[in-house]
Structure formats: C-alpha cells, structure tokens
Amino acid sequence: MNFAFEQPALLWALPLALLPLLPRRVRTVPISTLDHLAAAGRSWRTRLAALEPVVALATLLLLILALAGPVAFTENQRVIRRGIDLMLVLDISASMGAADIPPDRLSVARAAAAEFIAGRSNDRVGVVLFAGIPYLLAPPTLERAPLLARLAAIEPDRQGSGTAVGDALAAAAARLAGSDAASRAVILLTDGSNNRGHLTPVAAARAAAALGIRIYSIGYGTSSGAPVPLASPAPLLRESLHPEPLREIARLTGGRYFPASDASTLREVYRQIDALETSPLETRVERRATPLAPALALAAALLLGLELLLWRCWLRRVP
Known part of the structure; x- marks a missing residue:
C-alpha cells in the first residue's frame, strides 16, 4: 500500500499542531498556602486536565492531515487469459x-x-x-x-x-x-x-x-x-x-x-x-485509490467535541 497527498504543501502547517504544548499565562487567585492541597494528592479531575494539551495537539494534527488530502493506493495484479x-x-x-x-x-x-x-x-x-x-x-x-x-x-x-x-x-x-x-x-x-x-x-x-x-x-x-x-x-x-x-x-x-x-x-x-x-496471458494492474481525509476529519471532530465537553464545560477552570 502506498500513500500520497492531494495538497502536500499544507503539510508545512504540521508544526502548528505543537501550539497547545507551548506555555500559557494562567490567571491565578492569591491564597495564603497550598500545603493542604499537596497533602490531598492529585485527583482524577486534575489528571484529566493535564491531558488537554495532548488532545488539542492530536485534534490539530488530524485536521491538518485531513486538509492535505491523504490518499491510500492499493494495487492488485490480475492475470487474464486472452x-x-x-x-x-x-x-x-x-x-x-x-x-x-x-x-x-x-x-x-x-x-x-x-x-x-x-x-x-x-x-x-x-x-x-x-x-x-x-x-x-x-x-x-x-x-x-x-x-x-x-x-x-x-x-x-x-x-x-x-x-x-x-x-x-x-x-x-x-x-x-x-x-x-x-x-x-x-x-x-x-x-x-x-x-x-x-x-x-x-x-x-x-x-x-x-x-x-x-x-x-x-x-x-x-x-x-x-x-x-x-x-x-x-x-x-x-x-x-x-x-x-x-x-x-x-x-x-x-x-x-x-x-x-x-x-x-x-x-x-x-x-x-x-x-x-x-x-496469451495478460497481466492487468488495478490501482485503487481510497481517500483518508473523511476518516481523519471525523476523528478530529470527535476529539474537538471531547475537548469542548470536558475542558470547556465539565472541567472548565474558573480562577
């Protein structure tokens, strides 16, 4: 199986997928001490919140790849007796x-x-x-x-x-x-x-x-x-x-x-x-093209929906 892109120039945008990993300024609320929070340990909500940049990165990555138009090519050889x-x-x-x-x-x-x-x-x-x-x-x-x-x-x-x-x-x-x-x-x-x-x-x-x-x-x-x-x-x-x-x-x-x-x-x-x-025998090569963009776009949409549901609604930060 071989792969190709209909718009390969868009692959230059792949580094943009790293944007969610860059440090961001976070608004904070001053409090006197964090000792009691450290003693309580990290909750599962805290652990989920740490995954937000990874999900955002995957969403952008899938979206850019989908826009580039990936196509999978499969070749089948058929021997035909004429x-x-x-x-x-x-x-x-x-x-x-x-x-x-x-x-x-x-x-x-x-x-x-x-x-x-x-x-x-x-x-x-x-x-x-x-x-x-x-x-x-x-x-x-x-x-x-x-x-x-x-x-x-x-x-x-x-x-x-x-x-x-x-x-x-x-x-x-x-x-x-x-x-x-x-x-x-x-x-x-x-x-x-x-x-x-x-x-x-x-x-x-x-x-x-x-x-x-x-x-x-x-x-x-x-x-x-x-x-x-x-x-x-x-x-x-x-x-x-x-x-x-x-x-x-x-x-x-x-x-x-x-x-x-x-x-x-x-x-x-x-x-x-x-x-x-x-x-006489004749060998015919049948080349079949399967667009991968719809599957990638669907995966990106699902991840985006997950991000909106978890980190913009349920796990939304309120500083």
Whole structure:
C-alpha cells in the first residue's frame, strides 16, 4: 500500500499542531498556602486536565492531515487469459463414412473435435463443414452447448459430390479476417484430395497467410485408402490420403501438418494443437485509490467535541 497527498504543501502547517504544548499565562487567585492541597494528592479531575494539551495537539494534527488530502493506493495484479479465434474445417465428404476407423471416420473425427472444442473455454470456436461445397455450421462463438449439439448431428455426404478443400479454407479464413483476437488459426481435417471448388488449397493458404492466419492440417486416414460407401445404386469407391498438399498448406501459413490414422492418434493430434495454440496471458494492474481525509476529519471532530465537553464545560477552570 502506498500513500500520497492531494495538497502536500499544507503539510508545512504540521508544526502548528505543537501550539497547545507551548506555555500559557494562567490567571491565578492569591491564597495564603497550598500545603493542604499537596497533602490531598492529585485527583482524577486534575489528571484529566493535564491531558488537554495532548488532545488539542492530536485534534490539530488530524485536521491538518485531513486538509492535505491523504490518499491510500492499493494495487492488485490480475492475470487474464486472452482468448483466440479458431475455425475447425471438417471434411464430411462421402469418404468420411468409411468404417476403417470404427465405427466410421466421421464419428471418430466428430468426437475428437467436440472434445477439443469443450477444452477451449476461453476461445471463440467456429466450424465449417465441406464436401463439394463448404457451408458454415457455426461462426466463432463462446457458446459451447449449441455448437456441440450441431456438431453431434452432422452426417457424411453420401452423394459423392467431391471435396472442395480450397473453398472450405477460404470460407474459414474469411470468417477470421475481421477478428480482433490476439491469435487466429484454422484446423483442417480431411481424408482426401481437393477435386472440387474454385480455389486450390495452396491459393487459399496463401490468402490465409496474408491475413496472419495459421493453418494446422490433419491428414485423416491411411495411404492405402478405404472403401467409400455411397448412396445406392452407386458403387463403392476407394479414397486414399494425399499428404503433400496438406504439408504445403501448413508450411505456407506457419502451421503444422499432422497425420492421423486412428482414433487415438487423432486425439493426440488435437492435444498437440491445443498445446501449440495457447491463449496469451495478460497481466492487468488495478490501482485503487481510497481517500483518508473523511476518516481523519471525523476523528478530529470527535476529539474537538471531547475537548469542548470536558475542558470547556465539565472541567472548565474558573480562577
């Protein structure tokens, strides 16, 4: 705790508080002898009368200090975790219905994403889904319940409409472009290569990099691929992972590429991203000023009242 005065020049008046201690001329009444008073000793009224200069000194001292405007300052430090803005870009193309990661790729990806989102309580998180075209499931938000409910309801596209990775990245970057968050990042999860849309993934990554947005790309699946269930009567297709474009996307934006071929690996990937994208800490110092003048003035008033009551009325000298 620190102290300061609003009118420090008034402190020069503190020596005036010593005035009550200076010798004063006292009017006396001549009497023949004081021997009988000395034999009686000092009464409690006499002892109280001796305290009058001390009380007067304290009253003046408190009054001068109150007029000087003393203020007590207390400082509290608060550590605030500033949230970041994240967009999850999740592939829901037909290949995400493959059962090589039981019960199927999308179910495992959905559960891992939900666990990641629930753990980022300080961050705004949004989701873009994509197959042949991207669409916004939720903009960046702190509301977890509605976002997780929507995420739990998604299903893979059984029509085989393709995989528009570039357009999906561009849609996510556009959502983050106007953000004022301390950090912005996109997490892309896909199990296939770009075969639809207007933008290539590399072009979208360059645009994101220009906006200062990092992309973490997750290559989901295996290089051998898996049968893709499509709506009847379409035949089964086989989709295999092509990691090179995903590595390039991450490199261009300052992110990282992660392969994930099963549920445990995918959860570990999200844990690594969670560790990389830490929310920055901000220390705020709150300074609180407490005026002390009212308390000092009240104390001076009480002492003045005591002085008037005791030494000007009850113990008044009558020479």
